[in-house]
Amino acid sequence: MRRVRAEILNTRKLGAYHSLTLVAPEIADRATPGQFISVAMPDDRQFILRRHFWIHQASRRGGWAGTLEFAFDPHGPGTEWLAEARAHQFLDVIGPLGKAFAYPRNLNNCLLVSEGYGAAPILFLGQELRARGRRVDLVLGAASEDRVFKPIEAKRLAQTIVIVTADGTMGERAGAVDVLPEVAQATGTQVIYAAGPRRMLRAVAEFCIERRIPAQVALEEEMGCGLGVCLTCAVPVIRKDGSGYDNLRACADGPVFNAARVFWDRWMGGETGAVHTPPEGFAVVGPWPE
Amino acid sequence: MKQNLAVDLDGVRFPLPVLAASGCFATGRELGGLTDIRKLGGVITGSLTFEASRGWPTPRVTESPCGVVTAVGNQNPGVREFVAEDLPRLAKTGIPVVASVTGTTLQEYIRVASILRDEPGISAVEVHLSGPDRESRGLPFYARIDRMGEVVGAISRLSPVPVFAKLPALLPDVVPAARACVRAGAHGVSLIDAIPAMVVDVRRLRPRLGAVIGGLSGPAIRPIAVAAVFRVAQALPQVPIMGVGGIASADDAVEFLLAGAWAVQVGTAMLVNPSAPAEIAEGIAGYLKSKGLASPGDLRGRLRLSEAEGMGGE
Numbered sequence: 001m002r003r004v005r006a007e008i009l010n011t012r013k014l015g016a017y018h019s020l021t022l023v024a025p026e027i028a029d030r031a032t033p034g035q036f037i038s039v040a041m042p043d044d045r046q047f048i049l050r051r052h053f054w055i056h057q058a059s060r061r062g063g064w065a066g067t068l069e070f071a072f073d074p075h076g077p078g079t080e081w082l083a084e085a086r087a088h089q090f091l092d093v094i095g096p097l098g099k100a101f102a103y104p105r106n107l108n109n110c111l112l113v114s115e116g117y118g119a120a121p122i123l124f125l126g127q128e129l130r131a132r133g134r135r136v137d138l139v140l141g142a143a144s145e146d147r148v149f150k151p152i153e154a155k156r157l158a159q160t161i162v163i164v165t166a167d168g169t170m171g172e173r174a175g176a177v178d179v180l181p182e183v184a185q186a187t188g189t190q191v192i193y194a195a196g197p198r199r200m201l202r203a204v205a206e207f208c209i210e211r212r213i214p215a216q217v218a219l220e221e222e223m224g225c226g227l228g229v230c231l232t233c234a235v236p237v238i239r240k241d242g243s244g245y246d247n248l249r250a251c252a253d254g255p256v257f258n259a260a261r262v263f264w265d266r267w268m269g270g271e272t273g274a275v276h277t278p279p280e281g282f283a284v285v286g287p288w289p290e
Numbered sequence: 291m292k293q294n295l296a297v298d299l300d301g302v303r304f305p306l307p308v309l310a311a312s313g314c315f316a317t318g319r320e321l322g323g324l325t326d327i328r329k330l331g332g333v334i335t336g337s338l339t340f341e342a343s344r345g346w347p348t349p350r351v352t353e354s355p356c357g358v359v360t361a362v363g364n365q366n367p368g369v370r371e372f373v374a375e376d377l378p379r380l381a382k383t384g385i386p387v388v389a390s391v392t393g394t395t396l397q398e399y400i401r402v403a404s405i406l407r408d409e410p411g412i413s414a415v416e417v418h419l420s421g422p423d424r425e426s427r428g429l430p431f432y433a434r435i436d437r438m439g440e441v442v443g444a445i446s447r448l449s450p451v452p453v454f455a456k457l458p459a460l461l462p463d464v465v466p467a468a469r470a471c472v473r474a475g476a477h478g479v480s481l482i483d484a485i486p487a488m489v490v491d492v493r494r495l496r497p498r499l500g501a502v503i504g505g506l507s508g509p510a511i512r513p514i515a516v517a518a519v520f521r522v523a524q525a526l527p528q529v530p531i532m533g534v535g536g537i538a539s540a541d542d543a544v545e546f547l548l549a550g551a552w553a554v555q556v557g558t559a560m561l562v563n564p565s566a567p568a569e570i571a572e573g574i575a576g577y578l579k580s581k582g583l584a585s586p587g588d589l590r591g592r593l594r595l596s597e598a599e600g601m602g603g604e
Binding site: 001002003040041046047048049050094221222223224225227228229230231232233234235236246247252266267269 | 324
């Protein structure tokens with residue numbers, strides 16, 4: 001983990017999203033898929049917390065060596081400010097943060113599933129898996145065509161790809177989870193990786209538990225510091241022996257977790273105020289990583 | 291003139307005047323790569339309960355103008371696990387450790403403090419009083435001065451190290467509360483605790499925090515904290531005060547020191563800039579030099595007050 005002043009090399013719109021490429025060799029050299037960076041906001045604003053983003057690309061070689069790309073959906077004061085940032089401006093960046101996806105040791109057929117900008121870490125992962133000789137199949141979902149993240153790059157990367165949108169403006173009119181059984185069957189999926197909205201991740205986890213397919217999910221939770229000190233980004237994770245759960249930190253213990261060990265009911269409970277006791281005897285599908 | 295940044299809070303010595311506020315430092319490993327932790331005057335631990343606590347459901351953090359609203363719910367491993375695992379690690383850094391103690395009953399406070407009393411690695415205790423008091427139907431302990439006195443008194447009696455009561459600024463007047471804590475045996479006070487606050491997501495018609503109400507911290511509360519420090523310092527000039535609330539720069543810290551604080555704590559700013567305490571301590575040194583002063587303590591009582599100006603007005 002390093003804290004650097006990183007120059008913006010490139011800023012561009014990607015459909016509904018926005019992408020920034022930074023010169024940050026200290027971070028790019030160490031970054032692996034599933035990790036994130038934190039970006040400080042300017043001093044003179046009303047919003048003060050750092051913002052956290054998935055690392056989408058970290059180039060170690062070639063003409064882009066030492067650069068780092070991240071993408072986001074401009075929807076609040078921080079991301080809107082970043083979308084307006086200009087090339088050659090400097091950002092205060094900390095990274096790489098968090099625990100990355102683990103690569104399968106013995107299994108070969110990897111199905112990568114994402115919705116929205118969850119594709120940012122997922123496409124990075126696809127590249128790394130390909131570089132390790134794994135088969136990569138992709139399911140890319142989004143609300144609409146302008147939210148399908150880098151479909152051309154995705155097509156180049158994957159053995160097979162299915163693109164779906166909620167409104168049918170690109171590919172089939174469906175959610176990523178709807179096509180999962182069929183794609184997993186057709187591609188002989190042995191491992192699943194997913195990133196995207198909670199409801200989709202939970203459905204992926206349920207599918208994987210039922211089929212006994214090992215799966216990892218990259219989660220998002222509201223973060224204060226991103227460094228592991230403020231304990232705000234708690235994710236309830238079931239203990240290995242199933243004896244209960246612990247609130248782990250998405251930023252430091254995650255953001256990648258074994259899909260079968262996230263206590264989804266608790267995390268997505270939606271109740272306010274109640275701190276309940278865990279049910280006993282969870283079914284744990286593992287082992288993961290192998 | 292030889293400058294010395296160390297501060298002595300009437301027997302509690304910190305090598306630098308800027309400490310990490312409760313809940314912003316974890317175990318010391320997390321920030322190790324980003325800042326030189328030896329440049330901290332001290333560390334106040336996250337608030338410790340007797341049994342492990344999982345804390346509130348998420349979301350636990352949201353923003354408001356110039357501030358952060360958090361509701362963590364004292365997630366912590368419990369005081370015994372803290373003593374076994376985290377404290378040795380913290381002690382090894384050589385930074386003074388101030389243990390923050392909390393509970394939902396007087397009995398729990400006493401049990402937590404009893405575990406800590408035999409630990410040599412602890413320089414002082416800070417009593418967190420904004421948790422719900424089961425005997426007052428869940429109102430915070432600070433809602434009743436008598437309850438605050440009971441808790442702070444009990445801990446002060448059994449603690450071998452000095453005890454600081456962390457007080458809110460929202461009482462009708464913070465001075466009687468501070469006085470009650472000192473009478474009960476507190477060595478000093480920390481001013482102020484986060485301010486109860488709530489943010490609503492109007493699009494989803496929902497509170498932004500899992501706990502619904504959290505605590506506001508950050509620059510938004512700084513002037514409120516400075517006023518609280520000032521009032522207590524005026525009324526109880528002999529009582530050591532740690533100023534806390536929205537300090538992000540050396541000037542902010544100097545405001546507190548001029549208002550009467552003996553040391554300061556940095557919380558929210560550390561989440562944004564882990565080096566903030568070190569930078570603030572350096573800035574205080576520069577300020578002292580520019581004023582020809584030798585130590586942070588020299589700022590106390592130096593606030594120029596015109597007699598014609600009111601001091602308690604709105």
